[in-house]
Amino acid sequence: MKPDKSMPAFQKSFSRRLFVKGLAAGGLLSAMPNVLQASVGNAQLGSAPVLSGNVVDLVVEEMPVNFTGVTRIATTINGSIPAPTLRFREGDEVTIRVTNRLKVATSIHWHGIILPFEMDGVPGVSFSGIEPGETFVYQFTLKQSGTYWYHSHSGFQEMTGMYGALIIDPREADPIASDQEQIIVLSDWTDEDPMSVFSKLKVQSDIYNFNQPVVGDFIDDVSTMGTSGALAKRRMWNQMRMNPTDLADLSAETFTFLMNGITPAGDWRALFKQGEKVRLRFINGSSNSFFDVRIPGLSLKVVQADGQNIKPVDVDEFRFGPGETYDVIVEPKNDAYTIFAQSMDRSGYARGTLAVNEAVTAQIPELDSAQWLEMSDMMGAMDHSAMGHGMGHDMKSDTAGMDHSAMGHGMKSDSAKMDHSAMGHGMKSDSARMDHSAMGHSMKSDAAEMDHSSMGHSMKGSSSSLAVPSQKVRHASTEYGPSVDMRVDMPRTNLDDPGIGLRNNNRRVLTFSDLRSVDGILDDNRVPTREIELHLTGNMERYSWSIDGLEFGKSTPIYMKQGERIRVILQNDTMMTHPMHLHGMWSDLESPEGELLVRRHTISVQPAQRISFLTTPHDLGRWAWHCHLLFHMDAGMFRQVVVS
Amino acid sequence: MNSSIVGLKQNFHKAVLALAVTTLSSVAFSAETDIGQPQGGSAPPDARDPHAYSDGFTFERGPYSQEERQLKLADEHKFWAFIGDRFEYDTDSETGVFDVQGWYGTTYDRLYIKSEGEVEDGRLQESETDILWSHAYNAYFDTQLGIRVDQSREGKDRQWLAAGMQGLAPYWFEVDMTAYLGDSGRTALSVEAEYELLLTQKLVLQPRAELSFYGKDDEINGIGSGLSQAALGLRLRYEITRQFAPYIGIEWTDKFGKTADFARSEGESVQDTQYLVGIKFWF
Ligand SMILES: [Cu+2]
Numbered sequence: 001m002k003p004d005k006s007m008p009a010f011q012k013s014f015s016r017r018l019f020v021k022g023l024a025a026g027g028l029l030s031a032m033p034n035v036l037q038a039s040v041g042n043a044q045l046g047s048a049p050v051l052s053g054n055v056v057d058l059v060v061e062e063m064p065v066n067f068t069g070v071t072r073i074a075t076t077i078n079g080s081i082p083a084p085t086l087r088f089r090e091g092d093e094v095t096i097r098v099t100n101r102l103k104v105a106t107s108i109h110w111h112g113i114i115l116p117f118e119m120d121g122v123p124g125v126s127f128s129g130i131e132p133g134e135t136f137v138y139q140f141t142l143k144q145s146g147t148y149w150y151h152s153h154s155g156f157q158e159m160t161g162m163y164g165a166l167i168i169d170p171r172e173a174d175p176i177a178s179d180q181e182q183i184i185v186l187s188d189w190t191d192e193d194p195m196s197v198f199s200k201l202k203v204q205s206d207i208y209n210f211n212q213p214v215v216g217d218f219i220d221d222v223s224t225m226g227t228s229g230a231l232a233k234r235r236m237w238n239q240m241r242m243n244p245t246d247l248a249d250l251s252a253e254t255f256t257f258l259m260n261g262i263t264p265a266g267d268w269r270a271l272f273k274q275g276e277k278v279r280l281r282f283i284n285g286s287s288n289s290f291f292d293v294r295i296p297g298l299s300l301k302v303v304q305a306d307g308q309n310i311k312p313v314d315v316d317e318f319r320f321g322p323g324e325t326y327d328v329i330v331e332p333k334n335d336a337y338t339i340f341a342q343s344m345d346r347s348g349y350a351r352g353t354l355a356v357n358e359a360v361t362a363q364i365p366e367l368d369s370a371q372w373l374e375m376s377d378m379m380g381a382m383d384h385s386a387m388g389h390g391m392g393h394d395m396k397s398d399t400a401g402m403d404h405s406a407m408g409h410g411m412k413s414d415s416a417k418m419d420h421s422a423m424g425h426g427m428k429s430d431s432a433r434m435d436h437s438a439m440g441h442s443m444k445s446d447a448a449e450m451d452h453s454s455m456g457h458s459m460k461g462s463s464s465s466l467a468v469p470s471q472k473v474r475h476a477s478t479e480y481g482p483s484v485d486m487r488v489d490m491p492r493t494n495l496d497d498p499g500i501g502l503r504n505n506n507r508r509v510l511t512f513s514d515l516r517s518v519d520g521i522l523d524d525n526r527v528p529t530r531e532i533e534l535h536l537t538g539n540m541e542r543y544s545w546s547i548d549g550l551e552f553g554k555s556t557p558i559y560m561k562q563g564e565r566i567r568v569i570l571q572n573d574t575m576m577t578h579p580m581h582l583h584g585m586w587s588d589l590e591s592p593e594g595e596l597l598v599r600r601h602t603i604s605v606q607p608a609q610r611i612s613f614l615t616t617p618h619d620l621g622r623w624a625w626h627c628h629l630l631f632h633m634d635a636g637m638f639r640q641v642v643v644s
Numbered sequence: 645m646n647s648s649i650v651g652l653k654q655n656f657h658k659a660v661l662a663l664a665v666t667t668l669s670s671v672a673f674s675a676e677t678d679i680g681q682p683q684g685g686s687a688p689p690d691a692r693d694p695h696a697y698s699d700g701f702t703f704e705r706g707p708y709s710q711e712e713r714q715l716k717l718a719d720e721h722k723f724w725a726f727i728g729d730r731f732e733y734d735t736d737s738e739t740g741v742f743d744v745q746g747w748y749g750t751t752y753d754r755l756y757i758k759s760e761g762e763v764e765d766g767r768l769q770e771s772e773t774d775i776l777w778s779h780a781y782n783a784y785f786d787t788q789l790g791i792r793v794d795q796s797r798e799g800k801d802r803q804w805l806a807a808g809m810q811g812l813a814p815y816w817f818e819v820d821m822t823a824y825l826g827d828s829g830r831t832a833l834s835v836e837a838e839y840e841l842l843l844t845q846k847l848v849l850q851p852r853a854e855l856s857f858y859g860k861d862d863e864i865n866g867i868g869s870g871l872s873q874a875a876l877g878l879r880l881r882y883e884i885t886r887q888f889a890p891y892i893g894i895e896w897t898d899k900f901g902k903t904a905d906f907a908r909s910e911g912e913s914v915q916d917t918q919y920l921v922g923i924k925f926w927f
Contacts, residue, residue, distance in 0.1 A: 117708070122715075123714060123715065124710065124713065124714035124715025124716075125715060128710070128714060129714070198718065199723055199725075200887075202723045202725070202751075203723075203725045203727070203926060204886060204926070207886045207887075210845045211845070212842055212845060213842070214842040214843060214844055214845065215841060215842065215843050216843075216844070238814070238815045238816060239814045239815060240682060240683055240814070241784060241812055241814060241815075241816060378682075379682070474690075474691070474692045475687070475691055475692060476691060476692045476693070476694040477687040477691035477692065477693060477694065478687075478694045479687070479691075480684070480685055480686055480687040480691070481780075481782070481783075482752055482780035482781065482782055482783055483751075483752075483783075484783060485683060485783040485784070486682055486683055487681065487682055487683065488682070489681050489682070532697050533692065539783055541783070541784060541812060542751050542752075542780070542783075543751075544719065544751050546719075548692070548694040549694065550694050551717070551719030551751075552715070552717045552719055552720075553716065553717065553719045553720040554719070555694070556694075556695045556698035556701065556702055556703075557698055557701050557702070557703065557706065558697045558698065559697060559698055559699035559701055559706075620707075620708070621708045622708045622709065633717070634717050634718045635717070635718050635719060636717055636718065636719035638717060640703065642699075642701050642706055642707060642708065642709075644706070644707040644708070
């Protein structure tokens with residue numbers, strides 16, 4: 001897809017808005033300015049205070065803040081945004097006393113931490129919340145090290161300021177060497193009341209999308225690809241009432257993006273000495289925003305993902321969603337660099353500066369132009385790259401004990417079926433023109449995809465082995481009702497896709513296929529004993545989000561037996577990327593071939609993608625499992641898990 | 645009215661009538677199946693049971709459960725909205741028109757009140773008010789059941805039972821169609837379709853068509869059986885915000901059949917062109 005021509009105008013209006021919003025440089029808490037502001041000229045400007053030791057006191061209360069020139073009320077922990085950085089040591093037992101000075105109940109969830117479920121901090125699932133005036137004592141032993149974070153799990157409190165870094169230093173020497181480190185918490189702030197934002201989305205779900213397809217785009221397309229091409233590009237989307245620019249529900253129209261609680265105009269700064277290796281601990285503590293992070297002029301050596309050390313990967317850029325963390329090592333020269341984190345929908349950015357002194361500045365890059373979602377984001381495995389993978393997979397499972405006759409048969413019957421169901425309809429309604437353009441490789445891809453599904457099917461029939469994740473798509477019966485506006489029948493299993501807006505951008509972009517845990521995963525190499533297939537679903541018009549077409553209120557818990565090795569398959573039947581966070585246990589991401597790759601606590605599933613991971617529920621209790629886009633979670637993309 | 649406008653209007657009539665018929669025939673029921681697998685349809689017999697993984701446990705039943713479920717998310721909350729679709733003033737006839745709707749309820753079940761009417765010299769000339777129970781039928785359409793109350797200053801008030809569908813048809817047509825059953829065997833059908841053409845992110849051109857059909861003559865209200873009236877509008881609005889947009893527009897109305905005859909005998913015009921200014925807002 002070509003970049004949207006309307007972007008320059010949009011950017012202009014954005015920077016005008018930024019100018020207005022930029023009047024307030026930094027979101028200082030007017031009530032307690034000394035908490036955040038050490039002194040001007042201090043590299044820690046805007047960074048949260050650090051609390052360490054084995055006993056910590058946290059106080060939750062409302063505070064006035066001013067990020068945009070307008071004073072609003074935030075929900076803060078110890079009066080700072082971000083909340084204090086908690087710095088603990090692996091193996092220690094910590095006691096955290098949380099006092100609630102709000103008029104409503106609150107909670108704190110320790111994101112990614114393995115602990116007893118009563119300490120997990122999800123009201124209504126693992127405990128009953130912290131009532132006003134009450135002090136709740138969290139106590140648990142830290143079984144892990146790395147970069148984590150913590151946040152409220154009550155209402156929209158996280159969105160209004162309750163998030164902070166949680167760093168656990170390894171018991172032994174840290175294998176990741178650096179001369180200094182900086183914690184970078186990215187977040188999004190709205191001056192609106194989050195509940196009113198949510199209500200508006202219920203009435204008009206695209207209210208914050210100012211990158212909608214317009215007549216001018218169509219005219220441009222007609223001039224470059226002809227009328228039929230321009231029509232074909234839109235036909236499927238319009239017919240299905242889906243919007244190719246549905247990249248984020250919320251944009252800079254309401255959000256100001258923050259880096260360590262500082263607006264772009266405020267320019268959060270970190271200083272380094274020449275020759276230093278700097279470790280940057282990136283935490284996406286935002287409520288609803290995916291960020292694409294890069295530091296122009298510097299290569300990012302990614303050394304940790306979700307708190308787990310990984311084999312170092314050099315990239316220029318990485319995308320991460322709410323809940324995810326990445327640690328990178330950079331080796332800046334004698335200069336200044338912009339840490340640039342643009343939102344996935346390209347409506348705005350958070351930024352800060354890494355510099356040798358306070359005087360030097362770096363250029364701020366232009367926002368990339370927003371891309372349209374591609375056909376593969378709606379229909380799945382139609383695109384070329386995904387096919388490559390499908391093929392690879394077929395070879396593999398073929399050698400893994402599949403006889404050729406069975407496969408030939410599978411292909412045949414599958415191709416017949418395919419014509420009549422999924423593809424047949426798509427092609428028919430899409431007209432021949434679509435075949436020739438967007439689905440140019442349809443014959444080839446069909447064939448590949450057919451192997452794919454027939455494989456999974458045959459595998460299941462011919463052996464009980466769960467060595468590789470099944471490929472057969474099984475929609476839930478509840479996916480055919482009013483809660484679901486789209487189903488994917490041919491998902492893509494490609495882990496090497498950086499996602500919309502990052503494809504072929506001439507930068508090395510981190511993908512899931514690059515990640516390999518250094519340790520951790522090898523402690524459980526058992527073959528799973530069962531598969532749990534869940535579909536991420538939604539209805540954009542109704543602004544409803546769900547799993548298997550069921551919102552939280554209509555769902556039932558997912559039962560897991562303690563100690564069993566389970567495969568979870570997440571298939572995204574929507575056009576948005578969902579960062580799925582499973583509490584209380586690890587999510588060991590695997591390749592489509594069943595090879596364990598990396599241990600995560602949050603797994604972002606792209607549109608029309610099917611991803612699987614293995615997990616071992618080691619701690620008893622009830623756990624939350626949800627999309628970490630706060631509004632998706634609140635709309636119902638949330639499940640309870642029972643481990644017994 | 646000059647001849648070029650008449651020509652434009654007649655072509656526009658044809659186009660919108662064709663559109664309405666196409667929409668009617670494809671909307672809601674067949675649309676979903678036309679598209680095939682990716683949307684709608686009914687679950688195949690081997691579809692997965694979404695509760696199969698629960699082992700019989702619920703929020704309140706099973707180990708570590710809370711006796712009373714505390715966590716209720718937005719899917720169990722009620723929302724409301726007030727949508728002022730048209731608040732407009734016709735510069736020639738100096739009449740005002742309002743077209744509003746409000747709803748209260750959950751994602752899938754809502755109480756709707758829709759009201760549309762005409763005000764002249766500060767007095768309500770006529771109005772139609774629907775009070776409907778709205779239930780999600782499929783991903784894009786709601787079924788609506790309830791009553792309609794017609795008020796007419798010069799004619800006779802009428803009450804109807806109403807059953808209809810409202811939603812978004814393929815290619816982004818907003819469609820609202822309702823069938824009515826009144827006293828002494830009266831029937832009626834009303835169909836509205838709207839389309840939003842984004843000229844820019846804030847400038848929106850909105851064609852709109854409204855057709856009314858009646859089963860029986862209603863002489864006292866000047867209505868004949870069959871297609872009684874068609875209104876076609878074109879509005880250009882500027883969204884100062886997505887929730888507040890002033891507009892200018894033009895609307896052509898045409899009476900047909902006996903309805904036209906009644907109008908002629910009353911000395912009223914059968915065809916009418918109105919230039920409008922108005923606002924659209926919601927909260
Ligand atoms: Cu989500």
